[in-house]
Amino acid sequence: MIRSFSLLAAICTLALSALVCAAEVTVLDNATLIDGTGRAPVATSMIVITDGRITYAGPKAEGKVPAGATRVNLTGKYVVPxxxxxxxxxxxxxxxxxxxxxxxxxxxxxxxxxxxxxxxxxxxxxxxxxxxxxxxxxxxxxxxxxxxxxxxxxxxxxxxxxxxxxxxxxxxxxxxxxxxxxxxxxxxxxxxxxxxxxxxxxxxxxxxxxxxxxxxxxxxxxxxxxxxxxxxxxxxxxxxxxxxxxxxxxxxxxxxxxxxxxxxxxxxxxxxxxxxxxxxxxxxxxxxxxxxxxxxxxxxxxxxxxxxxxxxxxxxxxxxxxxxxxxxxxxxxxxxxxxxxxxxxxxxxxxxxxxxxxxxxxxxxxxxxxxxxxxxxxxxxxxxxxxxxxxxxxxxxxxxGASKDLGTVEAGHWADLVVTAKNPLADINNMRSIEQVYIGGNRVK
Ligand SMILES: [Zn+2]
CATH class of the missing domain: 3.20.20.140 (Metal-dependent hydrolases)
Structure with a gap:
Protein backbone atom coordinates (compact mmCIF):
# COMPACT_ATOMS: atom_id res chain seq x y z
CA MET A 1 0.00 0.00 0.00
CA ILE A 2 2.69 2.45 1.10
CA ARG A 3 4.91 1.28 -1.74
CA SER A 4 2.40 2.08 -4.45
CA PHE A 5 1.47 5.38 -2.85
CA SER A 6 5.04 6.65 -2.71
CA LEU A 7 5.60 5.47 -6.24
CA LEU A 8 2.74 7.58 -7.50
CA ALA A 9 3.35 10.49 -5.17
CA ALA A 10 7.02 10.85 -6.03
CA ILE A 11 6.34 12.15 -9.47
CA CYS A 12 3.56 14.58 -8.59
CA THR A 13 4.39 18.25 -8.24
CA LEU A 14 2.37 21.24 -7.14
CA ALA A 15 2.28 23.74 -10.00
CA LEU A 16 0.05 26.85 -10.19
CA SER A 17 -2.05 25.56 -7.30
CA ALA A 18 -2.85 22.38 -9.18
CA LEU A 19 -1.42 18.95 -8.59
CA VAL A 20 0.28 17.80 -11.78
CA CYS A 21 1.32 14.17 -12.03
CA ALA A 22 3.80 13.15 -14.68
CA ALA A 23 3.24 9.69 -16.08
CA GLU A 24 5.34 6.89 -14.64
CA VAL A 25 7.15 5.40 -17.62
CA THR A 26 9.29 2.26 -17.76
CA VAL A 27 11.01 0.97 -20.87
CA LEU A 28 12.04 -2.68 -21.11
CA ASP A 29 14.83 -2.71 -23.64
CA ASN A 30 16.41 -5.31 -25.93
CA ALA A 31 14.64 -8.49 -24.81
CA THR A 32 13.33 -11.11 -27.21
CA LEU A 33 9.58 -10.52 -27.07
CA ILE A 34 7.20 -13.48 -27.19
CA ASP A 35 3.91 -11.61 -27.06
CA GLY A 36 1.34 -14.41 -26.66
CA THR A 37 -0.42 -13.81 -29.99
CA GLY A 38 1.29 -16.82 -31.53
CA ARG A 39 3.33 -14.59 -33.83
CA ALA A 40 7.08 -15.09 -34.32
CA PRO A 41 9.16 -13.49 -31.54
CA VAL A 42 10.66 -10.00 -31.91
CA ALA A 43 14.42 -10.40 -31.49
CA THR A 44 15.39 -6.95 -30.22
CA SER A 45 12.29 -5.41 -28.74
CA MET A 46 11.14 -2.41 -26.78
CA ILE A 47 8.22 -2.41 -24.37
CA VAL A 48 7.02 0.96 -23.08
CA ILE A 49 4.92 0.87 -19.91
CA THR A 50 3.03 4.04 -19.00
CA ASP A 51 1.25 4.13 -15.63
CA GLY A 52 1.15 0.34 -15.64
CA ARG A 53 -0.18 -0.17 -19.17
CA ILE A 54 1.74 -1.16 -22.26
CA THR A 55 1.84 1.78 -24.66
CA TYR A 56 4.27 0.21 -27.12
CA ALA A 57 5.53 -3.34 -27.64
CA GLY A 58 7.46 -4.25 -30.77
CA PRO A 59 10.76 -3.83 -32.60
CA LYS A 60 13.12 -1.47 -30.81
CA ALA A 61 13.92 0.26 -34.11
CA GLU A 62 10.29 1.44 -34.36
CA GLY A 63 9.83 2.45 -30.72
CA LYS A 64 10.34 5.83 -29.05
CA VAL A 65 11.66 6.32 -25.53
CA PRO A 66 9.50 8.92 -23.76
CA ALA A 67 11.27 11.63 -21.78
CA GLY A 68 11.90 10.74 -18.15
CA ALA A 69 11.50 6.99 -18.69
CA THR A 70 13.18 4.47 -16.42
CA ARG A 71 15.05 2.02 -18.64
CA VAL A 72 15.61 -1.65 -17.88
CA ASN A 73 18.18 -3.35 -20.08
CA LEU A 74 17.07 -6.91 -20.84
CA THR A 75 19.69 -7.86 -23.40
CA GLY A 76 19.81 -11.65 -23.75
CA LYS A 77 16.52 -12.10 -21.81
CA TYR A 78 13.01 -13.08 -22.90
CA VAL A 79 9.71 -11.32 -22.17
CA VAL A 80 6.63 -13.52 -22.03
CA PRO A 81 3.03 -12.71 -20.99
CA GLY A 401 -13.85 -11.80 -21.36
CA ALA A 402 -10.85 -9.75 -20.22
CA SER A 403 -9.07 -9.27 -23.56
CA LYS A 404 -9.42 -5.51 -23.39
CA ASP A 405 -7.04 -5.37 -20.39
CA LEU A 406 -5.18 -8.66 -20.11
CA GLY A 407 -3.52 -11.42 -22.09
CA THR A 408 -0.94 -10.57 -24.69
CA VAL A 409 2.03 -8.21 -24.41
CA GLU A 410 0.47 -5.61 -26.70
CA ALA A 411 -0.33 -1.92 -26.47
CA GLY A 412 -3.43 -1.21 -24.38
CA HIS A 413 -3.03 -4.14 -22.00
CA TRP A 414 -1.85 -3.98 -18.42
CA ALA A 415 1.87 -4.78 -18.28
CA ASP A 416 1.51 -8.26 -16.73
CA LEU A 417 4.63 -10.02 -17.89
CA VAL A 418 7.52 -12.28 -17.05
CA VAL A 419 11.22 -11.95 -17.83
CA THR A 420 13.13 -15.21 -18.25
CA ALA A 421 16.84 -15.93 -18.73
CA LYS A 422 16.25 -18.82 -21.15
CA ASN A 423 14.07 -19.15 -24.22
CA PRO A 424 10.66 -20.74 -23.45
CA LEU A 425 10.02 -21.25 -27.17
CA ALA A 426 12.98 -23.65 -27.26
CA ASP A 427 11.66 -25.57 -24.24
CA ILE A 428 8.63 -24.61 -22.18
CA ASN A 429 10.48 -25.70 -19.03
CA ASN A 430 12.71 -22.66 -19.58
CA MET A 431 9.84 -20.71 -17.98
CA ARG A 432 11.50 -21.85 -14.74
CA SER A 433 14.33 -19.41 -15.42
CA ILE A 434 12.07 -16.54 -14.26
CA GLU A 435 14.01 -13.48 -13.20
CA GLN A 436 11.42 -10.70 -13.04
CA VAL A 437 7.63 -10.46 -12.89
CA TYR A 438 5.54 -7.35 -13.54
CA ILE A 439 1.86 -6.85 -12.73
CA GLY A 440 0.29 -3.63 -13.96
CA GLY A 441 3.84 -2.40 -14.51
CA ASN A 442 4.74 -2.96 -10.86
CA ARG A 443 7.81 -5.13 -10.53
CA VAL A 444 6.62 -7.76 -8.05
CA LYS A 445 9.66 -10.03 -8.38
ZN1 LIG B 1 -11.17 -26.84 -8.65
Whole structure:
Protein backbone atom coordinates (compact mmCIF):
# COMPACT_ATOMS: atom_id res chain seq x y z
CA MET A 1 0.00 0.00 0.00
CA ILE A 2 2.69 2.45 1.10
CA ARG A 3 4.91 1.28 -1.74
CA SER A 4 2.40 2.08 -4.45
CA PHE A 5 1.47 5.38 -2.85
CA SER A 6 5.04 6.65 -2.71
CA LEU A 7 5.60 5.47 -6.24
CA LEU A 8 2.74 7.58 -7.50
CA ALA A 9 3.35 10.49 -5.17
CA ALA A 10 7.02 10.85 -6.03
CA ILE A 11 6.34 12.15 -9.47
CA CYS A 12 3.56 14.58 -8.59
CA THR A 13 4.39 18.25 -8.24
CA LEU A 14 2.37 21.24 -7.14
CA ALA A 15 2.28 23.74 -10.00
CA LEU A 16 0.05 26.85 -10.19
CA SER A 17 -2.05 25.56 -7.30
CA ALA A 18 -2.85 22.38 -9.18
CA LEU A 19 -1.42 18.95 -8.59
CA VAL A 20 0.28 17.80 -11.78
CA CYS A 21 1.32 14.17 -12.03
CA ALA A 22 3.80 13.15 -14.68
CA ALA A 23 3.24 9.69 -16.08
CA GLU A 24 5.34 6.89 -14.64
CA VAL A 25 7.15 5.40 -17.62
CA THR A 26 9.29 2.26 -17.76
CA VAL A 27 11.01 0.97 -20.87
CA LEU A 28 12.04 -2.68 -21.11
CA ASP A 29 14.83 -2.71 -23.64
CA ASN A 30 16.41 -5.31 -25.93
CA ALA A 31 14.64 -8.49 -24.81
CA THR A 32 13.33 -11.11 -27.21
CA LEU A 33 9.58 -10.52 -27.07
CA ILE A 34 7.20 -13.48 -27.19
CA ASP A 35 3.91 -11.61 -27.06
CA GLY A 36 1.34 -14.41 -26.66
CA THR A 37 -0.42 -13.81 -29.99
CA GLY A 38 1.29 -16.82 -31.53
CA ARG A 39 3.33 -14.59 -33.83
CA ALA A 40 7.08 -15.09 -34.32
CA PRO A 41 9.16 -13.49 -31.54
CA VAL A 42 10.66 -10.00 -31.91
CA ALA A 43 14.42 -10.40 -31.49
CA THR A 44 15.39 -6.95 -30.22
CA SER A 45 12.29 -5.41 -28.74
CA MET A 46 11.14 -2.41 -26.78
CA ILE A 47 8.22 -2.41 -24.37
CA VAL A 48 7.02 0.96 -23.08
CA ILE A 49 4.92 0.87 -19.91
CA THR A 50 3.03 4.04 -19.00
CA ASP A 51 1.25 4.13 -15.63
CA GLY A 52 1.15 0.34 -15.64
CA ARG A 53 -0.18 -0.17 -19.17
CA ILE A 54 1.74 -1.16 -22.26
CA THR A 55 1.84 1.78 -24.66
CA TYR A 56 4.27 0.21 -27.12
CA ALA A 57 5.53 -3.34 -27.64
CA GLY A 58 7.46 -4.25 -30.77
CA PRO A 59 10.76 -3.83 -32.60
CA LYS A 60 13.12 -1.47 -30.81
CA ALA A 61 13.92 0.26 -34.11
CA GLU A 62 10.29 1.44 -34.36
CA GLY A 63 9.83 2.45 -30.72
CA LYS A 64 10.34 5.83 -29.05
CA VAL A 65 11.66 6.32 -25.53
CA PRO A 66 9.50 8.92 -23.76
CA ALA A 67 11.27 11.63 -21.78
CA GLY A 68 11.90 10.74 -18.15
CA ALA A 69 11.50 6.99 -18.69
CA THR A 70 13.18 4.47 -16.42
CA ARG A 71 15.05 2.02 -18.64
CA VAL A 72 15.61 -1.65 -17.88
CA ASN A 73 18.18 -3.35 -20.08
CA LEU A 74 17.07 -6.91 -20.84
CA THR A 75 19.69 -7.86 -23.40
CA GLY A 76 19.81 -11.65 -23.75
CA LYS A 77 16.52 -12.10 -21.81
CA TYR A 78 13.01 -13.08 -22.90
CA VAL A 79 9.71 -11.32 -22.17
CA VAL A 80 6.63 -13.52 -22.03
CA PRO A 81 3.03 -12.71 -20.99
CA UNK A 82 2.16 -13.38 -17.35
CA UNK A 83 0.28 -16.61 -16.75
CA UNK A 84 -3.51 -16.46 -16.44
CA UNK A 85 -4.54 -19.53 -14.46
CA UNK A 86 -8.21 -20.18 -15.23
CA UNK A 87 -8.64 -22.66 -12.40
CA UNK A 88 -7.33 -22.05 -8.90
CA UNK A 89 -8.64 -21.99 -5.33
CA UNK A 90 -7.70 -19.31 -2.83
CA UNK A 91 -7.60 -18.81 0.89
CA UNK A 92 -8.82 -22.06 2.42
CA UNK A 93 -5.62 -24.13 2.52
CA UNK A 94 -2.77 -23.64 4.92
CA UNK A 95 0.04 -26.18 4.83
CA UNK A 96 -1.81 -29.35 3.88
CA UNK A 97 -5.10 -28.50 5.63
CA UNK A 98 -8.11 -27.09 3.81
CA UNK A 99 -10.49 -25.37 6.21
CA UNK A 100 -12.33 -22.08 6.04
CA UNK A 101 -10.81 -20.93 9.33
CA UNK A 102 -7.69 -20.43 7.18
CA UNK A 103 -9.55 -18.04 4.89
CA UNK A 104 -7.95 -14.80 6.06
CA UNK A 105 -6.67 -11.72 4.27
CA UNK A 106 -3.11 -12.62 5.25
CA UNK A 107 -3.32 -16.21 3.96
CA UNK A 108 -5.06 -15.24 0.72
CA UNK A 109 -2.61 -12.42 -0.05
CA UNK A 110 0.34 -14.65 0.72
CA UNK A 111 -0.97 -17.22 -1.80
CA UNK A 112 -1.47 -14.51 -4.42
CA UNK A 113 2.11 -13.36 -3.86
CA UNK A 114 3.42 -16.90 -4.31
CA UNK A 115 1.50 -17.19 -7.58
CA UNK A 116 3.04 -13.88 -8.67
CA UNK A 117 6.57 -15.00 -7.80
CA UNK A 118 6.11 -17.92 -10.17
CA UNK A 119 4.86 -15.68 -12.98
CA UNK A 120 1.13 -16.32 -12.45
CA UNK A 121 -0.26 -12.81 -12.76
CA UNK A 122 -3.99 -13.69 -12.73
CA UNK A 123 -5.87 -16.47 -11.01
CA UNK A 124 -9.52 -17.43 -11.37
CA UNK A 125 -10.79 -18.72 -8.05
CA UNK A 126 -13.28 -21.46 -8.92
CA UNK A 127 -16.22 -21.45 -6.57
CA UNK A 128 -14.80 -21.99 -3.08
CA UNK A 129 -14.60 -18.41 -1.85
CA UNK A 130 -15.66 -16.37 1.18
CA UNK A 131 -16.94 -12.75 1.01
CA UNK A 132 -13.41 -11.52 1.78
CA UNK A 133 -12.41 -12.32 -1.82
CA UNK A 134 -14.80 -9.64 -3.06
CA UNK A 135 -13.14 -7.00 -0.85
CA UNK A 136 -9.66 -8.00 -2.05
CA UNK A 137 -10.81 -7.94 -5.66
CA UNK A 138 -12.36 -4.48 -5.21
CA UNK A 139 -9.11 -3.18 -3.69
CA UNK A 140 -7.12 -4.54 -6.64
CA UNK A 141 -9.47 -3.10 -9.23
CA UNK A 142 -9.43 0.37 -7.69
CA UNK A 143 -5.95 0.92 -9.15
CA UNK A 144 -5.66 -2.03 -11.55
CA UNK A 145 -2.10 -2.37 -10.31
CA UNK A 146 -1.95 -4.97 -7.51
CA UNK A 147 1.32 -6.20 -5.99
CA UNK A 148 0.06 -9.78 -6.14
CA UNK A 149 -1.77 -11.93 -8.70
CA UNK A 150 -5.05 -10.49 -9.95
CA UNK A 151 -8.22 -12.11 -8.62
CA UNK A 152 -11.16 -13.25 -10.71
CA UNK A 153 -13.79 -15.19 -8.82
CA UNK A 154 -16.85 -17.40 -9.19
CA UNK A 155 -17.40 -16.79 -5.43
CA UNK A 156 -19.52 -19.84 -4.49
CA UNK A 157 -20.14 -22.60 -7.04
CA UNK A 158 -23.17 -24.90 -7.39
CA UNK A 159 -23.76 -28.54 -6.55
CA UNK A 160 -26.72 -30.69 -5.53
CA UNK A 161 -27.78 -31.26 -1.89
CA UNK A 162 -24.88 -33.01 -0.15
CA UNK A 163 -23.26 -33.29 -3.60
CA UNK A 164 -19.64 -33.38 -4.67
CA UNK A 165 -17.46 -31.73 -3.30
CA UNK A 166 -19.29 -30.93 -0.05
CA UNK A 167 -17.79 -34.00 1.66
CA UNK A 168 -14.20 -32.99 0.84
CA UNK A 169 -12.33 -31.58 3.84
CA UNK A 170 -13.27 -27.96 4.48
CA UNK A 171 -15.88 -27.84 1.71
CA UNK A 172 -19.08 -28.35 3.72
CA UNK A 173 -21.32 -25.31 3.33
CA UNK A 174 -19.06 -23.75 0.70
CA UNK A 175 -21.02 -24.34 -2.55
CA UNK A 176 -24.71 -23.55 -3.05
CA UNK A 177 -26.56 -26.86 -2.74
CA UNK A 178 -29.56 -26.61 -5.07
CA UNK A 179 -32.32 -29.00 -6.07
CA UNK A 180 -34.91 -26.73 -7.74
CA UNK A 181 -34.87 -24.03 -10.44
CA UNK A 182 -36.19 -21.57 -7.83
CA UNK A 183 -33.14 -22.18 -5.63
CA UNK A 184 -30.93 -21.70 -8.68
CA UNK A 185 -32.60 -18.35 -9.39
CA UNK A 186 -32.10 -17.13 -5.81
CA UNK A 187 -28.42 -18.06 -5.81
CA UNK A 188 -27.79 -16.59 -9.26
CA UNK A 189 -29.42 -13.33 -8.17
CA UNK A 190 -27.02 -13.19 -5.23
CA UNK A 191 -24.01 -14.01 -7.43
CA UNK A 192 -24.98 -11.34 -9.95
CA UNK A 193 -25.40 -8.75 -7.19
CA UNK A 194 -21.90 -9.61 -5.98
CA UNK A 195 -20.65 -9.10 -9.54
CA UNK A 196 -18.93 -12.46 -9.85
CA UNK A 197 -16.68 -12.89 -12.86
CA UNK A 198 -18.23 -16.24 -13.81
CA UNK A 199 -20.40 -19.07 -12.46
CA UNK A 200 -19.03 -22.45 -11.42
CA UNK A 201 -20.79 -25.79 -11.10
CA UNK A 202 -19.47 -29.16 -9.93
CA UNK A 203 -20.85 -32.07 -12.01
CA UNK A 204 -19.30 -35.24 -10.63
CA UNK A 205 -20.11 -38.29 -8.51
CA UNK A 206 -16.46 -38.86 -7.60
CA UNK A 207 -16.21 -42.35 -9.16
CA UNK A 208 -19.70 -43.27 -8.07
CA UNK A 209 -19.20 -42.43 -4.41
CA UNK A 210 -21.12 -39.14 -4.22
CA UNK A 211 -24.24 -37.35 -5.40
CA UNK A 212 -24.08 -35.64 -8.77
CA UNK A 213 -26.29 -32.67 -9.58
CA UNK A 214 -28.83 -33.57 -12.34
CA UNK A 215 -27.77 -32.36 -15.82
CA UNK A 216 -31.14 -30.70 -16.42
CA UNK A 217 -30.63 -28.51 -13.37
CA UNK A 218 -27.14 -27.60 -14.57
CA UNK A 219 -28.71 -26.46 -17.83
CA UNK A 220 -31.01 -24.20 -15.78
CA UNK A 221 -27.90 -22.73 -14.13
CA UNK A 222 -26.19 -22.17 -17.49
CA UNK A 223 -29.19 -20.42 -19.05
CA UNK A 224 -29.97 -18.40 -15.90
CA UNK A 225 -26.37 -17.24 -15.74
CA UNK A 226 -26.41 -16.31 -19.41
CA UNK A 227 -29.53 -14.14 -18.83
CA UNK A 228 -27.40 -12.23 -16.32
CA UNK A 229 -24.51 -11.96 -18.78
CA UNK A 230 -22.46 -14.48 -16.85
CA UNK A 231 -20.57 -17.42 -18.29
CA UNK A 232 -20.52 -20.84 -16.64
CA UNK A 233 -17.58 -23.19 -16.13
CA UNK A 234 -18.13 -26.78 -15.09
CA UNK A 235 -16.10 -29.27 -13.13
CA UNK A 236 -16.69 -32.46 -15.15
CA UNK A 237 -15.11 -35.89 -15.18
CA UNK A 238 -17.24 -37.95 -17.57
CA UNK A 239 -17.49 -37.72 -21.35
CA UNK A 240 -21.29 -37.95 -21.24
CA UNK A 241 -21.69 -35.04 -18.79
CA UNK A 242 -19.26 -32.82 -20.68
CA UNK A 243 -21.01 -33.51 -23.99
CA UNK A 244 -24.47 -32.87 -22.55
CA UNK A 245 -23.32 -29.59 -21.00
CA UNK A 246 -21.66 -28.47 -24.22
CA UNK A 247 -25.02 -29.07 -25.86
CA UNK A 248 -26.59 -27.00 -23.06
CA UNK A 249 -24.40 -24.02 -23.98
CA UNK A 250 -21.66 -24.32 -21.37
CA UNK A 251 -18.86 -21.75 -21.76
CA UNK A 252 -15.99 -23.93 -20.60
CA UNK A 253 -14.88 -27.25 -19.18
CA UNK A 254 -12.86 -26.61 -16.02
CA UNK A 255 -11.21 -30.05 -16.22
CA UNK A 256 -10.45 -32.57 -18.95
CA UNK A 257 -12.72 -35.47 -19.80
CA UNK A 258 -10.99 -38.34 -18.04
CA UNK A 259 -13.13 -41.48 -18.34
CA UNK A 260 -12.69 -42.00 -22.09
CA UNK A 261 -11.30 -40.52 -25.28
CA UNK A 262 -13.19 -37.66 -26.87
CA UNK A 263 -14.42 -38.30 -30.42
CA UNK A 264 -15.83 -36.55 -33.47
CA UNK A 265 -19.34 -36.34 -31.96
CA UNK A 266 -17.92 -34.69 -28.82
CA UNK A 267 -15.89 -32.21 -30.86
CA UNK A 268 -18.96 -31.38 -32.95
CA UNK A 269 -20.99 -30.61 -29.78
CA UNK A 270 -18.28 -28.30 -28.46
CA UNK A 271 -17.93 -26.53 -31.79
CA UNK A 272 -21.67 -26.00 -32.16
CA UNK A 273 -21.97 -24.24 -28.78
CA UNK A 274 -18.56 -22.58 -28.79
CA UNK A 275 -17.61 -24.49 -25.62
CA UNK A 276 -13.95 -24.24 -24.63
CA UNK A 277 -11.60 -26.61 -22.92
CA UNK A 278 -10.96 -23.78 -20.46
CA UNK A 279 -8.62 -25.65 -18.14
CA UNK A 280 -7.10 -29.11 -18.60
CA UNK A 281 -5.79 -29.36 -14.99
CA UNK A 282 -3.33 -32.21 -15.62
CA UNK A 283 -1.58 -31.47 -12.35
CA UNK A 284 -4.81 -32.19 -10.49
CA UNK A 285 -4.60 -35.81 -11.68
CA UNK A 286 -0.86 -35.89 -11.00
CA UNK A 287 -1.35 -34.67 -7.43
CA UNK A 288 -3.47 -37.70 -6.55
CA UNK A 289 -0.70 -40.29 -7.17
CA UNK A 290 2.60 -38.42 -7.45
CA UNK A 291 3.30 -38.40 -3.71
CA UNK A 292 3.28 -42.22 -3.51
CA UNK A 293 7.07 -41.76 -3.69
CA UNK A 294 8.61 -38.41 -2.78
CA UNK A 295 8.93 -36.72 -6.20
CA UNK A 296 12.45 -35.51 -7.06
CA UNK A 297 11.23 -31.95 -7.48
CA UNK A 298 10.58 -31.65 -3.74
CA UNK A 299 14.32 -30.88 -3.57
CA UNK A 300 14.36 -28.58 -6.59
CA UNK A 301 15.33 -25.05 -5.54
CA UNK A 302 12.63 -23.82 -7.93
CA UNK A 303 10.04 -25.70 -5.85
CA UNK A 304 11.18 -25.02 -2.30
CA UNK A 305 10.01 -21.38 -1.97
CA UNK A 306 6.43 -22.43 -2.86
CA UNK A 307 5.77 -24.18 0.47
CA UNK A 308 6.90 -23.98 4.09
CA UNK A 309 9.74 -26.27 5.25
CA UNK A 310 7.16 -28.13 7.39
CA UNK A 311 4.93 -28.84 4.39
CA UNK A 312 7.89 -30.05 2.37
CA UNK A 313 8.97 -32.34 5.23
CA UNK A 314 5.44 -33.77 5.49
CA UNK A 315 5.25 -34.44 1.74
CA UNK A 316 8.57 -36.32 1.98
CA UNK A 317 7.63 -38.29 5.09
CA UNK A 318 7.10 -42.04 5.05
CA UNK A 319 3.70 -41.62 6.71
CA UNK A 320 2.49 -39.33 3.94
CA UNK A 321 3.79 -41.41 1.02
CA UNK A 322 2.45 -44.60 2.61
CA UNK A 323 -0.98 -43.03 2.98
CA UNK A 324 -1.00 -42.10 -0.72
CA UNK A 325 0.33 -45.43 -2.03
CA UNK A 326 -1.90 -47.56 0.23
CA UNK A 327 -5.01 -46.27 -1.56
CA UNK A 328 -5.33 -48.29 -4.77
CA UNK A 329 -7.88 -45.85 -6.16
CA UNK A 330 -5.25 -43.09 -6.20
CA UNK A 331 -3.26 -45.05 -8.78
CA UNK A 332 -6.21 -44.96 -11.22
CA UNK A 333 -5.37 -41.30 -11.73
CA UNK A 334 -2.25 -42.21 -13.74
CA UNK A 335 -4.61 -43.50 -16.42
CA UNK A 336 -6.95 -40.51 -16.03
CA UNK A 337 -3.98 -38.19 -16.59
CA UNK A 338 -3.01 -40.03 -19.77
CA UNK A 339 -6.58 -39.84 -21.06
CA UNK A 340 -6.73 -36.12 -20.23
CA UNK A 341 -3.47 -35.50 -22.10
CA UNK A 342 -4.67 -37.39 -25.18
CA UNK A 343 -7.95 -35.50 -25.10
CA UNK A 344 -6.40 -32.03 -24.94
CA UNK A 345 -4.15 -32.82 -27.91
CA UNK A 346 -7.12 -34.16 -29.84
CA UNK A 347 -9.26 -31.09 -29.09
CA UNK A 348 -6.41 -28.71 -29.93
CA UNK A 349 -5.81 -30.48 -33.25
CA UNK A 350 -9.53 -30.18 -34.01
CA UNK A 351 -9.42 -26.41 -33.44
CA UNK A 352 -11.30 -26.35 -30.11
CA UNK A 353 -10.05 -23.28 -28.21
CA UNK A 354 -8.32 -23.99 -24.91
CA UNK A 355 -7.05 -21.94 -22.00
CA UNK A 356 -4.69 -22.74 -19.17
CA UNK A 357 -5.65 -24.00 -15.73
CA UNK A 358 -4.30 -26.20 -12.98
CA UNK A 359 -6.74 -26.48 -10.04
CA UNK A 360 -4.02 -25.45 -7.60
CA UNK A 361 -4.80 -24.36 -4.05
CA UNK A 362 -6.31 -27.47 -2.41
CA UNK A 363 -3.84 -29.45 -0.28
CA UNK A 364 -0.70 -30.69 -2.09
CA UNK A 365 -1.66 -28.93 -5.33
CA UNK A 366 1.07 -26.39 -4.98
CA UNK A 367 0.31 -22.85 -6.16
CA UNK A 368 3.01 -21.39 -8.40
CA UNK A 369 5.16 -24.48 -8.90
CA UNK A 370 2.34 -26.63 -10.27
CA UNK A 371 1.61 -24.10 -13.00
CA UNK A 372 5.09 -24.91 -14.32
CA UNK A 373 4.46 -28.66 -13.98
CA UNK A 374 1.24 -28.12 -15.94
CA UNK A 375 3.24 -26.52 -18.77
CA UNK A 376 5.55 -29.55 -18.75
CA UNK A 377 2.59 -31.96 -18.90
CA UNK A 378 1.02 -29.95 -21.74
CA UNK A 379 4.28 -30.25 -23.68
CA UNK A 380 4.33 -33.98 -22.97
CA UNK A 381 0.78 -34.12 -24.36
CA UNK A 382 2.18 -32.89 -27.68
CA UNK A 383 1.52 -29.15 -27.57
CA UNK A 384 4.20 -26.74 -28.77
CA UNK A 385 5.66 -24.05 -26.49
CA UNK A 386 3.95 -21.43 -28.65
CA UNK A 387 0.56 -23.14 -28.15
CA UNK A 388 1.11 -23.36 -24.40
CA UNK A 389 2.11 -19.69 -24.07
CA UNK A 390 -0.87 -18.60 -26.17
CA UNK A 391 -3.16 -20.74 -23.99
CA UNK A 392 -2.25 -18.88 -20.79
CA UNK A 393 -2.24 -15.41 -22.35
CA UNK A 394 -4.35 -14.54 -25.38
CA UNK A 395 -6.72 -17.50 -25.06
CA UNK A 396 -7.28 -17.42 -21.29
CA UNK A 397 -7.95 -13.66 -21.40
CA UNK A 398 -10.42 -14.16 -24.22
CA UNK A 399 -12.30 -16.93 -22.41
CA UNK A 400 -12.52 -14.71 -19.31
CA GLY A 401 -13.85 -11.80 -21.36
CA ALA A 402 -10.85 -9.75 -20.22
CA SER A 403 -9.07 -9.27 -23.56
CA LYS A 404 -9.42 -5.51 -23.39
CA ASP A 405 -7.04 -5.37 -20.39
CA LEU A 406 -5.18 -8.66 -20.11
CA GLY A 407 -3.52 -11.42 -22.09
CA THR A 408 -0.94 -10.57 -24.69
CA VAL A 409 2.03 -8.21 -24.41
CA GLU A 410 0.47 -5.61 -26.70
CA ALA A 411 -0.33 -1.92 -26.47
CA GLY A 412 -3.43 -1.21 -24.38
CA HIS A 413 -3.03 -4.14 -22.00
CA TRP A 414 -1.85 -3.98 -18.42
CA ALA A 415 1.87 -4.78 -18.28
CA ASP A 416 1.51 -8.26 -16.73
CA LEU A 417 4.63 -10.02 -17.89
CA VAL A 418 7.52 -12.28 -17.05
CA VAL A 419 11.22 -11.95 -17.83
CA THR A 420 13.13 -15.21 -18.25
CA ALA A 421 16.84 -15.93 -18.73
CA LYS A 422 16.25 -18.82 -21.15
CA ASN A 423 14.07 -19.15 -24.22
CA PRO A 424 10.66 -20.74 -23.45
CA LEU A 425 10.02 -21.25 -27.17
CA ALA A 426 12.98 -23.65 -27.26
CA ASP A 427 11.66 -25.57 -24.24
CA ILE A 428 8.63 -24.61 -22.18
CA ASN A 429 10.48 -25.70 -19.03
CA ASN A 430 12.71 -22.66 -19.58
CA MET A 431 9.84 -20.71 -17.98
CA ARG A 432 11.50 -21.85 -14.74
CA SER A 433 14.33 -19.41 -15.42
CA ILE A 434 12.07 -16.54 -14.26
CA GLU A 435 14.01 -13.48 -13.20
CA GLN A 436 11.42 -10.70 -13.04
CA VAL A 437 7.63 -10.46 -12.89
CA TYR A 438 5.54 -7.35 -13.54
CA ILE A 439 1.86 -6.85 -12.73
CA GLY A 440 0.29 -3.63 -13.96
CA GLY A 441 3.84 -2.40 -14.51
CA ASN A 442 4.74 -2.96 -10.86
CA ARG A 443 7.81 -5.13 -10.53
CA VAL A 444 6.62 -7.76 -8.05
CA LYS A 445 9.66 -10.03 -8.38
ZN1 LIG B 1 -11.17 -26.84 -8.65
Missing amino acids: GVINLHGHLGATKGLIQDNVNYTRENTLSQLKIYANYGVTTVVSMGSDQPLILDLRAEQRKTGRPWEARIFTAFRGFTGPGGYPTKAPGMKGVPFEVSTPAQVETALTELASRKVDLVKVWVDDHLGKEQKIPIDLVKVIISGARKRNLNTAAHIFYYSDAKALAEGGLHGLAHSVRDKDVDAAFIASMKKSGTWQAAATFTRELSVFVYAQPPKWLDDPFFTPSVSPETRATLKSAAYTKNVSANAENMLYKGFLQTAQKNLKKLADAGIPFGFGTDTGPPARIQGFFEHLEMQLMAEAGLTPQQIITSWSKSSAQWL
